[in-house]
Amino acid sequence: xxxxxxxxxxxxxxxxxxxxxxxxxxxxxxxxxxxxxxxxxxxxxxxxxxxxxxxxxxxxxxxxxxxxxxxxxxxxxxxxxxxxxxxxxxxxxxxxxxxxxxxxxxxxxxxxxxxxxxxxxxxxxxxxxxxxxxxxxxxxxxxxxxxxxxxxxxxxxxxxxxxxxxxxxxxxxxxxxxxxxxxxxxxxxxxxxxxxxxxxxxxxxxxxxxxxxxxxxxxxxxxxxxxxxxxxxxxxxxxxxxxxxxxxxxxxxxxxxxxxxxxxxxxxxxxxxxxxxxxxxxxxxxxxxxxxxxxxxxxxxxxxxxxxxxxxxxxxxxxxxxxxxxxxxxxxxxxxxxxxxxxxxxxxxxxxxxxxxxxxxxxxxxxxxxxxxxxxxxxxxxxxxxxxxxxxxxxxxxxxxxxxxxxxxxxxxxxxxxxxxxxxxxxxxxxxxxxxxxxxxxxxxxxxxxxxxxxxxxxxxxxxxxxxxxxxxxxxxxxxxxxxxxxxxxxxxxxxxxxxxxxxxxxxxxxxx
Amino acid sequence: xxxxxxxxxxxxxxxxxxxxxxxxxxxxxxxxxxxxxxxxxxxxxxxxxxxxxxxxxxxxxxxxxxxxxxxxxxxxxxxxxxxxxxxxxxxxxxxxxxxxxxxxxxxxxxxxxxxxxxxxxxxxxxxxxxxxxxxxxxxxxxxxxxxxxxxxxxxxxxxxxxxxxxxxxxxxxxxxxxxxxxxxxxxxxxxxxxxxxxxxxxxxxxxxxxxxxxxxxxxxxxxxxxxxxxxxxxxxxxxxxxxxxxxxxxxxxxxxxxxxxxxxxxxxxxxxxxxxxxxxxxxxxxxxxxxxxxxxxxxxxxxxxxxxxxxxxxxxxxxxxxxxxxxxxxxx
Numbered sequence: 006x007x008x009x010x011x012x013x014x015x016x017x018x019x020x021x022x023x024x025x026x027x028x029x030x031x032x033x034x035x036x037x038x039x040x041x042x043x044x045x046x047x048x049x050x051x052x053x054x055x056x057x058x059x060x061x062x063x064x065x066x067x068x069x070x071x072x073x074x075x076x077x078x079x080x081x082x083x084x085x086x087x088x089x090x091x092x093x094x095x096x097x098x099x100x101x102x103x104x105x106x107x108x109x110x111x112x113x114x115x116x117x118x119x120x121x122x123x124x125x126x127x128x129x130x131x132x133x134x135x136x137x138x139x140x141x142x143x144x145x146x147x148x149x150x151x152x153x154x155x156x157x158x159x160x161x162x163x164x165x166x167x168x169x170x171x172x173x174x175x176x177x178x179x180x181x182x183x184x185x186x187x188x189x190x191x192x193x194x195x196x197x198x199x200x201x202x203x204x205x206x207x208x209x210x211x212x213x214x215x216x217x218x219x220x221x222x223x224x225x226x227x228x229x230x231x232x233x234x235x236x237x238x239x240x241x242x243x244x245x246x247x248x249x250x251x252x253x254x255x256x257x258x259x260x261x262x263x264x265x266x267x268x269x270x271x272x273x274x275x276x277x278x279x280x281x282x283x284x285x286x287x288x289x290x291x292x293x294x295x296x297x298x299x300x301x302x303x304x305x306x307x308x309x310x311x312x313x314x315x316x317x318x319x320x321x322x323x324x325x326x327x328x329x330x331x332x333x334x335x336x337x338x339x340x341x342x343x344x345x346x347x348x349x350x351x352x353x354x355x356x357x358x359x360x361x362x363x364x365x366x367x368x369x370x371x372x373x374x375x376x377x378x379x380x381x382x383x384x385x386x387x388x389x390x391x392x393x394x395x396x397x398x399x400x401x402x403x404x405x406x407x408x409x410x411x412x413x414x415x416x417x418x419x420x421x422x423x424x425x426x427x428x429x430x431x432x433x434x435x436x437x438x439x440x441x442x443x444x445x446x447x448x449x450x451x452x453x454x455x456x457x458x459x460x461x462x463x464x465x466x467x468x469x470x471x472x473x474x475x476x477x478x479x480x481x482x483x484x485x486x487x488x489x490x491x492x493x494x495x496x497x498x499x500x501x502x503x504x505x506x507x508x509x510x511x512x513x514x515x516x517x518x
Numbered sequence: 519x520x521x522x523x524x525x526x527x528x529x530x531x532x533x534x535x536x537x538x539x540x541x542x543x544x545x546x547x548x549x550x551x552x553x554x555x556x557x558x559x560x561x562x563x564x565x566x567x568x569x570x571x572x573x574x575x576x577x578x579x580x581x582x583x584x585x586x587x588x589x590x591x592x593x594x595x596x597x598x599x600x601x602x603x604x605x606x607x608x609x610x611x612x613x614x615x616x617x618x619x620x621x622x623x624x625x626x627x628x629x630x631x632x633x634x635x636x637x638x639x640x641x642x643x644x645x646x647x648x649x650x651x652x653x654x655x656x657x658x659x660x661x662x663x664x665x666x667x668x669x670x671x672x673x674x675x676x677x678x679x680x681x682x683x684x685x686x687x688x689x690x691x692x693x694x695x696x697x698x699x700x701x702x703x704x705x706x707x708x709x710x711x712x713x714x715x716x717x718x719x720x721x722x723x724x725x726x727x728x729x730x731x732x733x734x735x736x737x738x739x740x741x742x743x744x745x746x747x748x749x750x751x752x753x754x755x756x757x758x759x760x761x762x763x764x765x766x767x768x769x770x771x772x773x774x775x776x777x778x779x780x781x782x783x784x785x786x787x788x789x790x791x792x793x794x795x796x797x798x799x800x801x802x803x804x805x806x807x808x809x810x811x812x813x814x815x816x817x818x819x820x821x822x823x824x825x826x827x828x829x830x831x832x833x834x835x836x837x838x839x840x841x842x843x844x845x846x847x848x849x850x
Contacts, residue, residue, distance in 0.1 A: 325734065349736030363734055366727035368795050377724060377735055380717040388715040431735075 024073035048228035094179030096170035106155035160197035276301030285331030306485030324348035352438035372398035378435035422453020545788025563818030581702030587783035589753020596746040597793035598651030605662030607773030610758025615768035637751020641744035666770035688763035727794030
């Protein structure tokens with residue numbers, strides 16, 4: 006807390022005061038304060054749903070706060086949109102990148118500012134290219150400036166984005182710009198990651214950096230100060246040198262991890278009957294032939310790094326991708342490969358990672374989303390019966406405890422947790438036999454997470470088999486009764502995870518990497 | 519909003535209720551309000567605007583526009599658009615007259631089948647060859663317009679000997695009300711039932727609202743889109759039939775105006791061009807509004823040269839009122 010006293014001194018670049026942002030049904034940020042000083046790296050941590058993203062979106066003008074003030078270099082300002090923010094010296098490198106893939110590095114660097122390279126009214130490509138080389142050289146980067154951005158590595162893409170932001174703020178005469186890096190390392194390999202951080206230390210001489218990452222170790226090693234958000238509120242800020250990993254974890258979650266979080270007492274023994282059997286399934290270049298089974302009421306955790314092939318295995322089972330060899334059998338019957346409708350009618354459900362773009366019809370009502378798969382059951386004399394539709398929707402809304410003002414509320418107006426419960430209830434309603442849960446608690450607040458855990462336990466008791474991929478290893482371990490570890494497209498190990506015999510995350514991490 | 523948390527404070531509860539209520543004001547009420555206001559202005563300009571005779575004219579024209587607009591609405595709801603309706607209306611208009619001679623009353627079902635086949639072809643170009651409907655139907659619309667000219671380069675009149683075929687159905691009256699209105703009402707009910715009470719109709723909304731989710735949930739995208747375009751072909755064919763029946767003749771140019779008018783009727787009614795939201799009742803009022811404008815401007819004697827401009831201006835005004843832009847940050 007000693008660091009907050011520094012907030013008033015003239016080294017401060019930007020101060021957010023008492024920022025509040027309310028969305029329908031949820032308070033995303035509740036009187037949050039944040040001060041960024043010159044030449045420092047601030048680590049911003051918090052669970053999914055803690056409000057980090059919204060706060061950063063406010064800093065770059067993508068979202069307007071409902072209350073609170075932004076003071077920039079001593080002056081109160083409003084940041085109308087991202088271009089306004091960058092003119093004021095605040096820029097963000099987004100998780101999924103914001104470069105134009107088909108344009109070259111040079112073109113991307115100076116996008117929309119080509120006018121600065123005009124000679125006698127015509128753009129001088131050579132001047133642009135020279136400036137690009139010089140800019141990248143300053144950052145000790147060796148990138149071919151003529152390559153289209155799509156062809157350079159993810160790490161280089163990030164560097165180009167950072168270089169662009171630095172150049173822009175220079176162009177607008179802003180000293181010490183603030184760069185926001187949102188999960189910069191998720192797509193990077195280890196060596197690239199180290200390079201990013203060494204460059205960040207250089208950049209610190211001319212800018213301030215806000216670093217958002219789920220990898221706490223990274224934050225600890227590379228920031229000067231750590232700000233912890235929880236449930237849309239400031240919890241604390243500590244200087245990184247004094248912080249300990251376990252302490253930060255505790256602050257983020259508000260309580261330490263424990264068995265009862267994942268309802269382990271409720272974990273039932275899986276039945277004997279095999280529901281799903283996967284035999285010699287493979288996709289060329291993505292994963293090698295592999296076989297496994299899922300029994301009645303069993304929760305099988307599929308763990309591995311991004312790129313280990315686990316996502317593709319699930320896509321194959323759900324019929325979203327065509328397998329090259331092998332097959333998927335449900336209750337002994339082979340499913341057609343590459344046909345989602347075949348998988349769905351056989352009884353395979355899929356809760357996708359991105360519920361907004363893949364799980365819900367956002368602009369349609371909760372009832373219409375819940376009833377999607379069972380329309381044929383809700384008919385009288387061949388026509389949909391509004392009364393039966395209503396009944397089915399009401400039943401599942403109360404069964405899954407979806408908090409919604411009415412069954413006619415549009416899904417877009419629900420909170421993340423309730424949206425997820427709507428997706429789950431859609432599949433439950435269809436009497437699914439096997440459910441694939443792809444990061445079921447992503448972007449869901451803590452309270453709703455617990456409810457989703459409860460729901461998952463309940464499903465298992467009803468005999469539904471589940472394949473699950475979670476946000477954290479703790480979650481995988483806590484929920485699953487058996488875990489399949491994947492590495493580089495191969496199924497490397499099977500780990501028992503029944504109650505009392507749970508492995509520790511450390512046991513598993515050794516197998517994954 | 520993925521990154522937000524549930525709060526149980528009174529404030530946010532209120533906020534969510536406010537939002538829910540605001541969301542429930544259906545865009546169709548704005549269309550109706552506009553209808554009343556503009557209608558009143560026309561009435562002030564010419565008292566005859568609200569005469570029984572003129573109202574009957576407006577309603578008949580609405581019914582004709584409604585057919586093609588309802589079909590157009592299906593393609594828009596499913597996330598596409600049908601620019602071939604103009605060509606199809608023209609084509610059916612002349613083919614119908616020519617078919618009456620050999621087929622008699624069978625010309626009606628024959629034309630409806632032709633319309634649906636054209637719709638199926640449009641749908642298939644989208645779903646199988648995978649060309650966006652905007653381009654696919656722009657092309658087929660051109661082909662159909664040419665076909666209409668090839669079949670009959672000049673307007674063609676119905677032989678008086680065959681008048682009974684059109685008089686018996688379209689131009690007849692029941693209880694002193696033109697059969698056009700009964701047909702319009704029947705088709706309105708048909709589309710309402712399809713969209714509201716069948717799985718196919720619901721799937722049109724699901725696919726238009728989120729195509730990836732629909733595919734992952736096992737809905738047949740190909741079938742749903744094809745049906746939407748078949749419905750559009752059916753609607754355009756009906757419009758073609760009605761026009762030729764009322765005029766006792768076909769015209770290879772008559773459909774041109776219906777491309778923009780059908781789209782305008784759909785969006786003025788409040789159906790989003792982004793797909794997934796809207797409905798039959800919206801389009802009904804949209805069609806009435808467009809027909810009333812067309813008629814009213816002539817009744818109050820607005821210069822022909824200004825009419826298109828006023829029509830365009832009214833479309834912008836009404837879409838401003840009915841289209842909920844708060845939910846779409848970037849409008850293309």
